[in-house]
Every structure is written in C-alpha cells, then in structure tokens.
Amino acid sequence: PLKEVREDDRDGDRQPGGWPDPIAGDDLVQYIGLPVLNHTNGPVTGVRTRVLETEYLEETTMHFPGIGTSSVTQLSFEVRPKDTITEGGLEIPATLRVESLDLEWSYETTFTLTSADADPTVSPNIRVSYLSPVDGSTQYYGLRRASEPDDGDGRGLALSLHGASVKAIGQSGSYSSKPDMIVVAGTNRRRFGFDWELWGRLQGLNAMAHAKSTHDIDPTRVYLTGHSMGGHGTWQLGTLFPGLFAVVGPSAGWISFATYGGNAFPAETSPFYWARRSSDTPRYVENLTHRAVYIIHGDADDNVPISQAYTMKGYIEPYVTDLQFHVEPGAGHWWDGDKAAGADCVDWPELFATMDDRRLDPWESEFVFVSPSPWVSPTHSFVTVQSAATPAADLRVTSTQDGDTITVTTDNVRNLTLSAEGLNANEATVVVVDGESYPVGDEDIWIGPAEGKTPARYGPVTQVFMEPFCFVYDPAGPDAYRHFADYMTSGWNIIGNGHACTLPLDKVTDEIRAERNMIYLGVPVTEVDISLDLLTGWGDENVAVGGNSYGGAALAAVFPEGDRLSAIYTATAGDEALLYQFPLWTSRFVTPDYMILGANGALGIGFWAPDWTFDGTLG
Numbered sequence: 001p002l003k004e005v006r007e008d009d010r011d012g013d014r015q016p017g018g019w020p021d022p023i024a025g026d027d028l029v030q031y032i033g034l035p036v037l038n039h040t041n042g043p044v045t046g047v048r049t050r051v052l053e054t055e056y057l058e059e060t061t062m063h064f065p066g067i068g069t070s071s072v073t074q075l076s077f078e079v080r081p082k083d084t085i086t087e088g089g090l091e092i093p094a095t096l097r098v099e100s101l102d103l104e105w106s107y108e109t110t111f112t113l114t115s116a117d118a119d120p121t122v123s124p125n126i127r128v129s130y131l132s133p134v135d136g137s138t139q140y141y142g143l144r145r146a147s148e149p150d151d152g153d154g155r156g157l158a159l160s161l162h163g164a165s166v167k168a169i170g171q172s173g174s175y176s177s178k179p180d181m182i183v184v185a186g187t188n189r190r191r192f193g194f195d196w197e198l199w200g201r202l203q204g205l206n207a208m209a210h211a212k213s214t215h216d217i218d219p220t221r222v223y224l225t226g227h228s229m230g231g232h233g234t235w236q237l238g239t240l241f242p243g244l245f246a247v248v249g250p251s252a253g254w255i256s257f258a259t260y261g262g263n264a265f266p267a268e269t270s271p272f273y274w275a276r277r278s279s280d281t282p283r284y285v286e287n288l289t290h291r292a293v294y295i296i297h298g299d300a301d302d303n304v305p306i307s308q309a310y311t312m313k314g315y316i317e318p319y320v321t322d323l324q325f326h327v328e329p330g331a332g333h334w335w336d337g338d339k340a341a342g343a344d345c346v347d348w349p350e351l352f353a354t355m356d357d358r359r360l361d362p363w364e365s366e367f368v369f370v371s372p373s374p375w376v377s378p379t380h381s382f383v384t385v386q387s388a389a390t391p392a393a394d395l396r397v398t399s400t401q402d403g404d405t406i407t408v409t410t411d412n413v414r415n416l417t418l419s420a421e422g423l424n425a426n427e428a429t430v431v432v433v434d435g436e437s438y439p440v441g442d443e444d445i446w447i448g449p450a451e452g453k454t455p456a457r458y459g460p461v462t463q464v465f466m467e468p469f470c471f472v473y474d475p476a477g478p479d480a481y482r483h484f485a486d487y488m489t490s491g492w493n494i495i496g497n498g499h500a501c502t503l504p505l506d507k508v509t510d511e512i513r514a515e516r517n518m519i520y521l522g523v524p525v526t527e528v529d530i531s532l533d534l535l536t537g538w539g540d541e542n543v544a545v546g547g548n549s550y551g552g553a554a555l556a557a558v559f560p561e562g563d564r565l566s567a568i569y570t571a572t573a574g575d576e577a578l579l580y581q582f583p584l585w586t587s588r589f590v591t592p593d594y595m596i597l598g599a600n601g602a603l604g605i606g607f608w609a610p611d612w613t614f615d616g617t618l619g
Contacts, residue, residue: 033138088117142172196233298331382422415448
C-alpha cells in the first residue's frame with residue numbers, strides 16, 4: 001500500500017536537505033535529501049529509497065540500515081538524469097518513495113526539479129548536490145559557472161564560504177561569472193551551521209573535492225575566500241590546510257571564538273584545550289608564509305569590527321610578505337558599489353586579479369607546517385603525519401631542499417609517511433628525516449611505529465561522528481538508551497541537516513560494521529570489541545577508566561574497533577539522564593578521547609596515548 005505525503009516548502013524553514021539543478025545534456029548523478037520522521041513505536045530497519053522512472057529520470061534505489069523510533073533523519077534519493085533533458089527551464093517531477101518491510105505502508109511524494117541550461121551564460125548560478133563522506137547525507141553547493149568554454153588547460157576554482165544566515169546558493173549568486181574559473185560556495189549544512197569549524201570545515205573541503213572531481217581543475221589555481229562567518233572559515237581553512245590554496249582572501253572575517261564573542265579558551269594545560277586547539281587560529285598563521293593573503297573589511301562594520309582584521313594582520317605580518325589589505329571607507333558589514341559586477345565585498349576585482357596572478361605548488365619542498373593534530377590536518381605537500389607523540393602540543397614539520405636531497409625535521413611527530421609521488425616531483429633521490437637518510441623510490445616511505453593511532457582512527461570522541469555512523473542500543477536494556485539515540489539522531493538532523501542510522505544491537509550486521517562507525521549506547525561491555533587496557537569497563541554500578549572507578553556517572557569514550565572508530569556512551573543504572581549533559585553538535589566544544597560526568601560536572605577527562613593505551617599523564 002502507498003501513502004502520499006506533501007512536498008516540502010522549499011522557501012520556508014522546512015526546506016529539504018538539498019537538491020540539484022540538473023544541467024541539460026549532463027549525466028552527472030546527483031541527489032535529493034529529505035527529512036523523514038519515524039513516528040511508529042519501533043525502529044524501522046532495512047529502509048529503501050526509490051526514485052521512480054519518468055520521462056527525464058532513471059529508476060534508482062538506495063539502502064539505509066535503520067531509522068530510530070520517534071526520530072527524524074535525512075534520507076537521500078539518487079537522481080540519475082536521462083538524455084531527454086535537452087534544455088534549461090524544464091520542470092522535472094521526481095517521484096520519491098520510502099519503503100521498509102517494517103512498515104505497513106510505503107510513502108511517496110513528488111518533488112519538482114528545474115533544469116539548468118547547458119549554456120552557462122543562461123544558467124550561471126546553480127545547485128550541485130552530492131553525498132557527504134561525513135554521514136552519507138545529501139549536501140549541496142552553489143556553483144557559479146565559468147562564462148567561457150574550457151580551453152583544455154584546466155580551470156581555476158575559488159572556494160567561497162558563506163556567512164551566518166546566508167544560503168550557499170545566495171553566496172555563489174553574489175559573484176559575477178569568471179571566464180575560466182568556477183566559484184564553489186559550500187553550505188555549512190545550515191545557514192549558520194558549524195562556524196566553518198569541525199563539521200563545517202569538512203563541508204567546505206568536501207564541496208571543493210566534489211567540484212574538483214566533476215570539473216577539469218588546474219591544481220595550481222585553487223583559492224579560498226569567504227565573508228563574515230565565512231571570513232572566519234577562510235582563516236580556519238587557510239591556516240590549517242595551507243597546501244590547498246594559493247590565495248587566502250577573507251572579507252569581514254573574525255578570528256576566533258575568543259576574539260569575537262568572548263568565548264575564552266580553556267587553559268592550554270587542559271585536555272579541553274588540546275581537543276579544541278584548532279579553533280585558536282593565530283597559533284597556525286606561520287602556515288601562510290608562502291601564500292598570498294588579501295584582507296577586505298569595511299571601516300564602519302558594526303557586526304564584525306575592523307579591529308579583527310587589523311589584529312589578524314598583525315599576527316601574519318611576520319610571516320606573510322605577499323599581503324594586501326583593502327579597507328573600504330564608510331562601508332558596513334555587507335557593502336556593494338560599482339567596481340564589481342557582483343557584490344563588491346565578495347566579488348572584489350583586485351582580489352580576483354590577485355588570484356589570476358598567483359599559483360600554488362602542490363608538492364612544495366620548502367615549508368614549515370604546524371598542525372593541532374593529525375585528526376584535524378595531517379597532510380602538507382608530500383608529508384602525512386600519522387600520529388603525534390603527545391596530544392598536549394602542536395606538531396611541526398619543516399622541509400628544505402638542497403639539490404636532490406630533501407631534509408625534513410619534526411617536532412612532536414611519532415610517525416609519518418612520505419609520498420613517493422611528491423618526492424619524485426621534486427626530483428629528490430634522498431630524503432633525510434630527523435638525521436636519518438632514506439632513498440627515494442616508487443613506494444611511499446613509512447617512518448616510525450607501524451601500530452597505533454592514524455588520522456582517520458585517532459579521536460577525540462567528536463571524530464567518531466565525522467564518518468558515516470550508527471547509534472546502537474541493547475533492546476533488552478533500559479529504554480533510556482533508545483530515547484537517547486532518538487535525541488541524538490533528531491538533533492543531528494535539525495542542527496546539522498544530517499543522516500544517522502539507529503539500530504538495536506541484534507540488527508547490526510558485519511556489513512553495517514564495515515560501512516559505519518558504531519556508537520554504542522549502554523551496550524554491555526561484553527558485546528564490544530575493546531581493549532580493557534583503555535576502559536576497565538562499565539556496568540550498572542560504575543564506569544571505570546584506567547583503573548579509576550566512578551559511581552553515579554556517565555561515560556563517553558572513543559576507541560578503535562576493527563578498521564573503524566567506535567564510541568561508547570553509557571551511565572550507571574538510574575543515571576542515564578546525565579548523558580544529555582554531554583555537549584553535542586556544536587563547534588564550540590570537542591569531547592576529548594574520554595570524559596566522565598557526574599551530577600556536578602566532569603569527574604575525569606583525557607586522551608589515550610598514541611598507541612591506544614591508557615596514560616594517566618594525559619588526563
């Protein structure tokens with residue numbers, strides 16, 4: 001049986017998660033994301049989403065493990081266009097269906113897409129949707145298309161980050177079309193999103209990666225800009241990932257939560273600070289040494305004071321020689337004039353002239369790279385740091401080249417890999433790392449211990465939510481854990497426009513474990529593949545970390561399981577309400593590798609050692 005449900009209102013706050021504007025004659029597979037509410041009395045497993053065949057679309061099917069009871073999550077529908085989309089402006093009905101054997105009914109709605117013209121001068125600004133590597137949800141970016149045909153040498157790409165309350169399609173629409181450059185405006189999952197930190201940071205990088213995979217992009221012509229909150233994102237991505245961008249151009253950007261908003265950082269000796277250190281933007285300005293920086297700000301800005309720009313200028317001046325600073329007299333936060341075809345405060349001609357004149361060396365051999373942690377930014381040029389010696393400090397890599405010899409020195413680096421492709425691109429035959437020589441061949445070079453943390457399996461707890469994940473509860477256990485799963489799932493959708501799987505433990509298969517990080521909620525320790533050297537255990541009476549036992553407490557902790565990262569959220573019997581005290585879905589707090597909460601606050605926090613053992617000095 002079939003139930004019809006109404007189409008969502010695109011223009012209101014209940015807009016879908018994302019949808020594309022298919023280009024006439026283009027067979028790019030894209031996606032529609034819709035929030036789906038399970039209002040039944042139990043989990044819905046084996047969910048299938050379908051797009052039914054029409055004149056313009058192929059029939060497609062996608063599969064999802066499960067939706068929790070009384071919770072909402074985003075489901076994706078694959079849009080595979082036919083060659084019958086021959087012109088722009090066509091209304092393309094997409095009939096979407098949700099099915100599961102757990103449901104008495106299947107549910108269907110029709111969503112109307114509008115095609116974009118093949119000619120970019122007719123349809124210059126469009127939506128492009130893709131599946132997020134973070135959670136498998138549908139996300140989109142605004143694409144300002146290049147106005148001229150590709151000459152075969154590769155286009156330039158400017159990644160633009162939007163401000164608070166701004167949609168990505170509005171951000172890309174604020175630019176004029178460039179002859180041989182596309183402007184990619186990623187969405188921060190919502191108009192506010194995650195301040196371009198944590199998940200927001202990944203949103204920008206993933207949108208750029210998708211655009212690179214679908215366009216012929218010259219890797220030397222990639223640039224970064226953004227306005228307001230997106231200006232902060234420009235400082236964030238520019239300082240943490242300097243190897244990706246030739247020019248960093250913030251407009252009306254703020255520096256950090258500490259300088260803008262008064263959210264002071266914890267003491268630098270605290271594991272809370274170690275977990276959040278990437279937010280302390282000025283720590284990483286040395287990474288901009290070989291980059292061009294173009295700062296734009298209005299001197300009458302009453303939203304982000306121009307003092308933020310002057311302060312950041314002071315931080316970077318000792319390192320950045322290719323620095324330009326434009327102050328617009330009398331301009332407020334958002335301003336426009338007659339210099340640019342788009343909005344002047346973002347489409348500033350001198351900024352784009354700087355981009356046209358600057359190139360990036362993706363395999364540069366002369367650099368200093370400072371990173372807060374491998375889980376944030378492990379790679380620069382040919383170097384990937386696998387783990388740091390301690391989470392209590394930044395890691396640092398310095399590289400120089402003399403003839404065919406590259407010399408690398410490190411600080412707080414436990415192990416790393418060197419790319420053979422990058423070394424050979426520099427015609428190096430020998431690389432010297434911390435005084436030891438290695439011949440350069442056709443294979444990557446691994447230096448240091450072979451076991452332990454790696455960038456994708458590192459921690460803190462927050463990282464477990466940065467790949468597709470599934471909340472797992474024991475159906476024989478207290479209902480409080482199922483309710484907590486529903487809360488977490490719905491919160492992720494409402495705040496992060498995201499998809500989350502929720503399943504009872506007896507429905508988890510090896511295939512699901514291979515595809516998703518497991519987040520166990522109150523599951524008995526006997527059901528989890530965890531080294532008890534980390535967590536002594538948990539149960540009704542206590543939770544125990546490193547031999548220390550706590551009663552009347554809740555625990556959140558991350559640990560490796562198989563080839564993936566897993567986490568446990570659990571509490572002593574009757575104390576499950578403490579789980580709601582863990583800060584979730586915010587860019588202003590990062591939960592360390594483990595955290596124990598009691599009725600009056602944190603009882604214990606800390607990090608595991610880089611070899612995944614307990615070290616009491618790290619907590």
